Amino acid sequence: MSHILAIDQGTSGTKALVFDQTGQVHARGFAPVTCTTPRTGFVEQDANALYASVLKAVDECLSGFKGDIAGIGISNQRETVVLWNAKGEPIAPGVSWQCQRSLGICERLKRDGLQPLIAQKTGLLIDPYFSGTKLIWLNENDERARAHIAAGDAYFGTVDSWLLYRLTNGAAYRTDVTNASRTMLLNLRTLEWDRELIETFGLQGLRLPELRPSASDFGMTDFDGLLDAPLPILSMIGDSHAAAVGEGCLSPGVAKATMGTGSSIMMNVGGKAREPEHGLVSTLCFATDKRVDYALEGIIISAGSTPAFLKEKLNLFDDFAKAEQAFTEYDNGGVFVIPSFSGIGCPHWKYPGGAQIVGLNFSTSWQHVARAAYESIVYQIKDVINVMEQAADVPLAQLYLDGGLTQRPFLLQFLSDTLNRPVSTLAVSEISASGAAALAAYQAGLAASLDDWQTHRVVARRVEPGSGVEAAAENHAQWLRWIERL
Numbered sequence: 132m133s134h135i136l137a138i139d140q141g142t143s144g145t146k147a148l149v150f151d152q153t154g155q156v157h158a159r160g161f162a163p164v165t166c167t168t169p170r171t172g173f174v175e176q177d178a179n180a181l182y183a184s185v186l187k188a189v190d191e192c193l194s195g196f197k198g199d200i201a202g203i204g205i206s207n208q209r210e211t212v213v214l215w216n217a218k219g220e221p222i223a224p225g226v227s228w229q230c231q232r233s234l235g236i237c238e239r240l241k242r243d244g245l246q247p248l249i250a251q252k253t254g255l256l257i258d259p260y261f262s263g264t265k266l267i268w269l270n271e272n273d274e275r276a277r278a279h280i281a282a283g284d285a286y287f288g289t290v291d292s293w294l295l296y297r298l299t300n301g302a303a304y305r306t307d308v309t310n311a312s313r314t315m316l317l318n319l320r321t322l323e324w325d326r327e328l329i330e331t332f333g334l335q336g337l338r339l340p341e342l343r344p345s346a347s348d349f350g351m352t353d354f355d356g357l358l359d360a361p362l363p364i365l366s367m368i369g370d371s372h373a374a375a376v377g378e379g380c381l382s383p384g385v386a387k388a389t390m391g392t393g394s395s396i397m398m399n400v401g402g403k404a405r406e407p408e409h410g411l412v413s414t415l416c417f418a419t420d421k422r423v424d425y426a427l428e429g430i431i432i433s434a435g436s437t438p439a440f441l442k443e444k445l446n447l448f449d450d451f452a453k454a455e456q457a458f459t460e461y462d463n464g465g466v467f468v469i470p471s472f473s474g475i476g477c478p479h480w481k482y483p484g485g486a487q488i489v490g491l492n493f494s495t496s497w498q499h500v501a502r503a504a505y506e507s508i509v510y511q512i513k514d515v516i517n518v519m520e521q522a523a524d525v526p527l528a529q530l531y532l533d534g535g536l537t538q539r540p541f542l543l544q545f546l547s548d549t550l551n552r553p554v555s556t557l558a559v560s561e562i563s564a565s566g567a568a569a570l571a572a573y574q575a576g577l578a579a580s581l582d583d584w585q586t587h588r589v590v591a592r593r594v595e596p597g598s599g600v601e602a603a604a605e606n607h608a609q610w611l612r613w614i615e616r617l
Contacts, residue, residue, distance in 0.1 A: 133201040135571045136192070136362070137564040138185055140207045140290055141370060142166065142176075142227070142392065145184040147192035148561055149200070150568040152577050153587040156559065160192030166227055172234070172473075174227035178213045181225065181290060182297045189354050202365035203352070204571030206373035206563040207290040209313045212265045214276055215286050219297055222279050225290075226265045231473055233264035234482070236271075240264070245331070252328060254312070254319045254404060254413030256480065260430060262289060263315025267332050280336045289314065291367040292340045295349055298364065303350030306340040308423075309372040312415040317342075319404050319413060322423070344418035345372070346570040366570035368417060370563040371395040374533055375426065376417050377566030378557060379585045384528035386519070388512055389562075390536035392439075393476075394431035396515045399424055400523045409518035410478030417566075419573060419581070427523055429477035429515030431508075433470035433486070435536050438504040440472070440486075447497050455505075455541045457498040463606065464499035465490040467613050468507045475614065476511070478518045483617040490613075508536065509546045509603075510610040516550060530554050533562040543592070548599040549607055558589035 132151055139146040142164075149158040162184035167175050210228035215221050226232070237257045240246070246257050255261050266287065269276040279285035288296065289310045295303050311317040311324075316332075316339070318325040324339050343349065345368040351361040368376070371389055375397045378387040386398035399416050404425045407413045416426035438454070441447040448454045467489050469475070474482040488500060520526055530552060536542055537556045547554050559565050569584040578584045 133199050133575070133577055135202060135204055135568040135575070135577070136189070136200050137204045137206070137568040137571070138189065139370065139561065139564040139567065140181060140185060140205070140294060142208050142229070145181070145188040146561060146564055147188035148564045148568070149192060149196055149198070150565065152572065154559065154565060154568070154584060156561065157198065158192045158196040160188040160190065162187035162191070166229070172231035174230040175224040176211065176227055178215065178221040178225045178293055182294060185294060186354055186357065190357055193357070200362055201575040201577060202363045202571050204366040204567030205291055205294060205364065206368050206370045206567040207294070207310070209289060209310060209369040209371065210260060210262050211290050212262050212269070213288050213290065213293040214269065214279065215293065215296070216279060216284050217286070217301070219301055222275050222285060223269060223273050226269065228260060229473070230265060231259045233259045233268040236264045236267050249315060249328070250407050252318050252325050253315050254407050255315050256407070256410070256412060258480070261313060261315045263332060266334055266337070270333060280334065283336050283338065285336065286338045288340055295364065295367065298352035298354065299350040304340050305343050305349050307343055307345045307347070307367040308418050309345055309369045309415045310367070311342055313369060344420060346419040346574040348574070365574035366567050368567055368570060371397055371428070372415065372417055373563040373566030375399065375566065376569055376581065377559070377562040378531035378533060379588060380416065380426070380531070381424070381581055381585065383523070384525045386527055386529070387531045387533065390434055390508065390532060390534035392434065392436045394434040394508065394512065394534070396429045396431070396512060396519065397426045398519050398523060398525070398527070399426055400525065401425065405523055408522040410480050411518060411522055417570065419570070427519050429519060431511045431515065432473050432476040434508045434511070436472065437468060437470040437507055438501065441501060441504050448501055451539070454498070454501040455539060458502050458541050461496070461498040461502055462602070463503045463506055464495055465492070466495055466499045466503040467610055468500065468503045469613060469617065470504070470507050471617065475617065477515050479514070479614055481617045505539070505542055506545065506606065508542065509549050510607055512546060513549050513607055527552060532556050533560070543594045544597060545599065545603065547594045547596050549603040551596050551600050553593055553595050555593045556591050558591040
């Protein structure tokens, strides 16, 4: 039996997994990575450290594995900007997707009236989240970046392109269309780099990677000698898009919510791009040689980071399980946590200047506040699903959940109650890696179609709405009233 080596390069670490043709995992490896915050609002990552983490994770994964590997699939954190020269040397620290340094750039672009043009061409909002505004900031504020761009020696890439360039020793400089669709430089209709926008942004000298479908022949690598012979890299895809593939979002109306530090809710809308509305973005879902599927996406900036903040920074409780056990006896007590640490994302897109705890009174306990923090995750997902159904003109057919927060039973039940819909999780937890593996297996000829790969999926848990539906609806209405006050 042939296998696929899948690499999932994320914000906090890199996973490497070996999947067989039925989607079962046979080996794992992991290497952590760190973020630095040199100034308020700045979040950076060492590009060389990202690459080193891939080598370490792959080495650990393959150290005891003896089977045959047909190819490699890569999923990656999106929007993070890496600039390097022809030698593969980083020009500046990688600018994380979380970085807010380009807020001023965004305000200027909005004042210049560019939002309608950017939305029409790219499907995106003007926001620091996306790569384009980070690139403008680097060109205008970092002398190293500006000099290399002017000289035509600045290679831009999201993390996938950077890893590919290093893995192939500079032989392959490519990206897939899902990652490109997050840069604010890709024309969503033509699936080509948009030269008008690049010129408008003052980035004419910037080198851009060759565009390919998510399943494609990207290049060959031996991981700097870790392998006896090089293997083909057969897929590259942004992690949220990979999760959509892994969870079976292969037809209109099927959606997934990745619930981690932040959250990405993505719904397949078929073979035609939808107009971005209600704070949603229009994006690629995935692409092969046979099909291009589009999606609508709602981005939640703070999800799991909210209860983590209460635990780690405010010392409100010392154990997540203990907090959740208390929820059987406590409601939110009229308390709401507005997790606008870096702003509120879709569909509100507000930057009020800090998170807030509202509705406090003398009878408020830490349990009320802790529950309110968890509830804020669910309310944000509800807000996204509501506008997503309107914009897509397609009802939600199925919602799959992945990410670390799916281990919280209270959260799954409260989400099902608030949506008044069933929600499901799959048995495989490394869902982004699974999606990258599915695309690579298809490209390698190990799967006749992506649907074939999905036939082996195992649903681990399906949660139905319960007795809390009415109370959840009342609380969500109160949440919206607090949001309007921001």
